[in-house]
Amino acid sequence: MKRVPLVEALKEYVKLRNAPFSMPGHKSGRGFKCDALDIDLTEFILSADITEVDGLDNLHKPEGVLKEALDMLSNLYGSEKSYFLVNGSTSGNLIMSYTCFDEGDKVLVERNCHRSIMNSLIMRKLKPVYMENTINPTLKAPESINKDYFIKLLSDNKDIKGIFLTYPNYYGIGCDIEFIIDQCKKRDIRVLVDCAHGAHFGIHERLPKNPVELGADMVVMSAHKTLPSFTQTSYLHINNKMLIEKADFYFGVFQSTSPSYMFMASLDYSRAFLEYEGKRAYDNLFDIMDKIKSKINNLSYIKVFDNSYIHESGVIFDDSRLVLFLSKGLSGHKLLDVLRDNRIQAEMSGDNNVVLLTSPFNTEEDFVSLLKTLEILDIEVIRDRDKCIYETKLPIQELIPADAFGLEKEIIPLESSLGRTVGENIIPYPPGVPMLIMGEKIEYEHIEVIKKSLSDGITMLGINSGNIKVIKDNQLCKMDK
Numbered sequence: 001m002k003r004v005p006l007v008e009a010l011k012e013y014v015k016l017r018n019a020p021f022s023m024p025g026h027k028s029g030r031g032f033k034c035d036a037l038d039i040d041l042t043e044f045i046l047s048a049d050i051t052e053v054d055g056l057d058n059l060h061k062p063e064g065v066l067k068e069a070l071d072m073l074s075n076l077y078g079s080e081k082s083y084f085l086v087n088g089s090t091s092g093n094l095i096m097s098y099t100c101f102d103e104g105d106k107v108l109v110e111r112n113c114h115r116s117i118m119n120s121l122i123m124r125k126l127k128p129v130y131m132e133n134t135i136n137p138t139l140k141a142p143e144s145i146n147k148d149y150f151i152k153l154l155s156d157n158k159d160i161k162g163i164f165l166t167y168p169n170y171y172g173i174g175c176d177i178e179f180i181i182d183q184c185k186k187r188d189i190r191v192l193v194d195c196a197h198g199a200h201f202g203i204h205e206r207l208p209k210n211p212v213e214l215g216a217d218m219v220v221m222s223a224h225k226t227l228p229s230f231t232q233t234s235y236l237h238i239n240n241k242m243l244i245e246k247a248d249f250y251f252g253v254f255q256s257t258s259p260s261y262m263f264m265a266s267l268d269y270s271r272a273f274l275e276y277e278g279k280r281a282y283d284n285l286f287d288i289m290d291k292i293k294s295k296i297n298n299l300s301y302i303k304v305f306d307n308s309y310i311h312e313s314g315v316i317f318d319d320s321r322l323v324l325f326l327s328k329g330l331s332g333h334k335l336l337d338v339l340r341d342n343r344i345q346a347e348m349s350g351d352n353n354v355v356l357l358t359s360p361f362n363t364e365e366d367f368v369s370l371l372k373t374l375e376i377l378d379i380e381v382i383r384d385r386d387k388c389i390y391e392t393k394l395p396i397q398e399l400i401p402a403d404a405f406g407l408e409k410e411i412i413p414l415e416s417s418l419g420r421t422v423g424e425n426i427i428p429y430p431p432g433v434p435m436l437i438m439g440e441k442i443e444y445e446h447i448e449v450i451k452k453s454l455s456d457g458i459t460m461l462g463i464n465s466g467n468i469k470v471i472k473d474n475q476l477c478k479m480d481k
């Protein structure tokens with residue numbers, strides 16, 4: 001038989017999945033048709049996989065229909081200028097970093113940031129000062145940034161040039177960003193927001209405000225995570241006029257010169273959907289979700305996370321995200337597997353929770369099949385005797401990532417890596433937030449968390465066959481001199 005392995009696997013996957021509660025926001029293509037807009041992208045979208053041709057404008061020099069679409073995007077979000085990104089929010093985070101900073105700049109980085117931001121620290125040779133997140137006691141997951149601690153970091157580091165924030169995080173939780181923007185503005189510190197999970201923010205009164213409107217200097221949004229847009233498509237917004245010239249340049253560096261019109265059409269369509277149909281669509285989604293949430297809350301072993309589980313002032317939660325948490329002794333990872341066996345695709349699991357990513361294109365049937373699965377679940381199947389381990393304190397930084405990058409490394413067993421300096425970012429996936437960043441010291445708790453994550457079936461980038469890359473000891477001596 002002639003093998004086409006990926007195509008065969010994809011075909012099987014698509015057949016088996018029923019209720020999509022993971023990315024992308026169009027939910028298996030359902031969102032590409034909108035009667036109210038009189039648009040059915042599925043009728044022609046595959047033939048629209050072309051790049052610049054006469055009459056269709058140029059993403060790298062928009063003057064016609066693309067300029068019109070981009071101006072409409074900028075109007076909707078309230079930016080000075082907005083861009084379509086065809087290389088994901090990853091490219092947007094790189095553009096922000098290169099636009100706002102010069103080599104050697106000191107920056108504040110929320111520890112909960114995505115690997116693309118951490119990579120930009122290496123590429124742009126920045127000096128990071130990490131901000132530890134407060135932990136939500138219910139989810140045992142990052143929640144916010146303590147305000148006193150934040151002010152102290154600012155006063156201890158007067159040379160900070162900018163700050164990277166993730167707003168919201170994978171759980172739909174975001175810090176008091178208005179407070180942070182206000183404090184940064186007073187000190188002339190640039191605020192860069194990775195709003196990959198919040199492209200829908202600001203469109204409905206039950207959703208948090210969008211950070212562009214709140215005055216962040218630059219904001220990246222993954223349209224594909226929550227809107228009816230193709231995977232890999234994102235928006236970049238600029239509020240600060242002084243950054244536009246540089247951003248234009250780096251946009252050209254980090255975007256393909258053959259952007260697909262299929263991708264860009266879906267970005268334009270998502271904007272139109274939000275603008276003309278967003279309010280109605282989220283009204284409908286919230287109606288369905290409210291009913292289902294109260295039914296899930298009637299079950300004894302599982303609850304729906306909401307604002308009442310957040311105790312810090314100003315912290316937001318995205319009500320359109322369905323975050324379920326379990327009673328003590330039950331495993332989120334095992335629940336994720338049970339859901340998958342029942343053709344329900346969730347986005348991510350934590351030790352005691354599961355994150356489901358919804359959009360207006362999830363149907364009532366999706367939620368009902370989720371509820372039914374939860375109602376008949378045998379909780380013995382998701383019991384977990386292991387204790388929940390969550391590493392909260394910041395790792396010890398022995399070298400900044402940019403310095404660690406250039407040093408010689410060796411590969412050793414994880415078990416014998418205690419006390420060594422890690423030579424590669426160690427990243428659980430999802431959410432893609434590094435647990436250890438190159439140049440940091442490996443401690444006992446890290447080894448334990450990595451072992452537990454592997455046994456829970458979590459993909460750990462940077463760990464291969466039980467081995468880890470560390471910096472050779474003689475290299476560290478060189479750095480000391």
Ligand SMILES: Cc1ncc(COP(=O)(O)O)c(C=O)c1O
Pocket residue numbers: 087088089090091114116166169194196197222232233234431432
């Ligand atoms: C917070 C955050 N930022 C950035 C990214 C990267 O986005 P993309 O996959 O669109 O490149 C992700 C991806 O999951 C993310 O979760």
